Amino acid sequence: MIDILLISSSAERSTHIGARLEASGVAYRLRTVHGEARNLRAHAPAVKTADLLIVDDVDLTERELSGIEEALVQTPHLHCMLITPAPSTNLLMAAMRAGVRHVLSWPLDEREIVNALTHVSNKKNAGLRREGRMVSVSSCKGGSGTTLIAVNLAYTLAAQREKRVLLIDLNQQFADASLLVADKAPPATLADLCSQIDRLDAAFFEACVMHVHPNLDVLAGAGDPVKAAELRPAHLERMFALVREQYDAVIVDVGQSINPLAIHVLDHSDSICMVIRQNILYLHSGRRMLDIFKELGYSASKVRLIVNQYDKNARISLATLEETLGAKAAHQLPRDEKHANDALNHGIPIVTTAKGSALAQGIVLLAETLWPVVAAPRKGVLSRLFATRPNPLQQLKTEH
Ligand SMILES: Nc1ncnc2c1ncn2[C@@H]1O[C@H](COP(=O)(O)OP(=O)(O)OP(=O)(O)O)[C@@H](O)[C@H]1O
Ligand SMILES: [Mg+2]
Structure with missing residues (x-):
């Protein structure tokens, strides 16, 4: 079962997205919060425990992507799906650079939703089980x-x-x-x-x-x-x-x-x-x-x-x-x-x-x-200095 957090700027669209998820046949748990992508930081605790973050925001611009990138960096197992009316090439590229793997446009394509959910579910089942x-x-x-x-x-x-x-x-x-x-x-x-x-x-x-x-x-x-x-x-x-x-x-x-x-x-x-x-x-x-x-x-x-x-x-x-x-x-x-x-x-x-x-x-x-707190290993100065961003085009190739 995948844990989905949906942040949506419209109650009507979030209902529609919920219905599409339901029809996908993939087991999931959905939490919905109303708001825009720029408010993402306010939902940080919920984001941390999600497997998939769906951002539905008609007014999404490249600027808001930094909040999404931050969430993806802080939560390595998190996947992100953007739903936006007609994404421009610039927005698409910026989304990929931020680590977003799935960008869907309105009206939602049933097959695209199923593919994205199956992808997230397979990744999760491939070894990301909870501590239990x-x-x-x-x-x-x-x-x-x-x-x-x-x-x-x-x-x-x-x-x-x-x-x-x-x-x-x-x-x-x-x-x-x-x-x-x-x-x-x-x-x-x-x-x-x-x-x-x-x-x-x-x-x-x-x-x-x-x-x-x-x-x-x-x-x-x-x-x-x-x-x-x-x-x-x-x-x-x-x-x-x-x-x-x-x-x-x-x-x-x-x-x-x-x-x-x-x-x-x-x-x-x-x-x-x-x-x-x-x-x-x-x-x-x-x-x-x-x-x-x-x-x-x-x-x-x-x-x-x-x-x-x-x-x-x-x-x-x-x-x-x-x-x-x-x-x-x-x-x-x-x-x-x-x-x-x-x-x-x-x-x-x-x-x-x-x-x-x-x-x-x-x-x-x-x-x-x-549950002792496990300290995250500190990165050395050199590895931080030479840390490179993943190449979006390379990622696109390996995803498919
Ligand atoms: N550290 C504490 N200081 C003050 N009051 C406490 C403390 N711990 C528990 N209580 C109170 O003692 C009462 C019993 O607590 P609780 O219901 O948690 O016990 P329990 O072992 O679950 O009881 P039960 O056998 O009825 O299930 C409650 O009124 C609770 O508020
Ligand atoms: Mg009791």
Whole structure:
């Protein structure tokens, strides 16, 4: 499935383009923003996660192409398609120099659209799969903060780290993760999706998730324990195979259950964040849970102990907690009732409503430990000095 971002200066034309894409038969996900090419920089986060940028602007001039060139340089896997009424030779040449491979004129030619989409799709399938790293957030007792942490972690990776993120709510009693990020009902739940698992493909999955941010989709939890009881590990197996190719990060709010479904998710996770609090009841169950994780064969580096609502003056100190659990705490998140409640009441993550708070910053740090920032290799002075622009005519030849 290719991820398309359409920036269009006309609502009428964007509808028409959408219909043409639909008729192409190529699997895609479309996000549309209204505006002109010169406003492209305002949509930089959405551009970064797209495979194909379609710019539909009747007034496009050579000057606006610099913004497009900048986007293409910054996002090496991005392809760009320009749709413009009657492109002059100068505009065509300038577009090619900027790295644009597909320039289409009005009225849109059906075959040209299909060719362009197939080209992008083939390039993507030829090796540009997403990272597909899965992290579970689980706990040994209710109310520990798994939902708050999973939601904010997902939001941080999507909004600040420009990852394509999927948040799955696996809670089987009363799922609520979607309430923390949106004030509307989800189009479908995990149970709805699994009940029609034979229909599962990229387009069906796309119709089931809630898009809460250009980079963040949420698959809501069952919400009904009776329906949740029908979920099977084999359903999840099929879904994971699909989503790991389409998202950089898959965050699962596992909640407090340890059952075959949860174990299946934990087995497939690259990391497990086990949330705990400084309270005797949490310590008692937490110890047992860590033993179960050991019996399941999870390595100590896979399981990360997160102390939530951390209070340095609490009767159970960090040292006592670690000694009782026989494990080091990987991370602490402070108690912050005001911001936690405000975020809950507004259905907006803390990492946006209270960005500067210690709790939000703690979550950003947690995201960094789970997804370390990889520094881009610095180019030497000589290679920068002698960097040459690709020859547009040569590129035209090799494309065909
Ligand atoms: N660090 C924190 N500081 C203050 N309040 C917090 C913090 N973390 C979570 N909370 C609050 O604790 C309550 C429980 O949090 P949350 O719903 O995330 O827990 P949970 O483990 O998902 O619970 P459940 O078992 O019901 O699914 C919520 O009201 C939340 O706002
Ligand atoms: Mg929860």
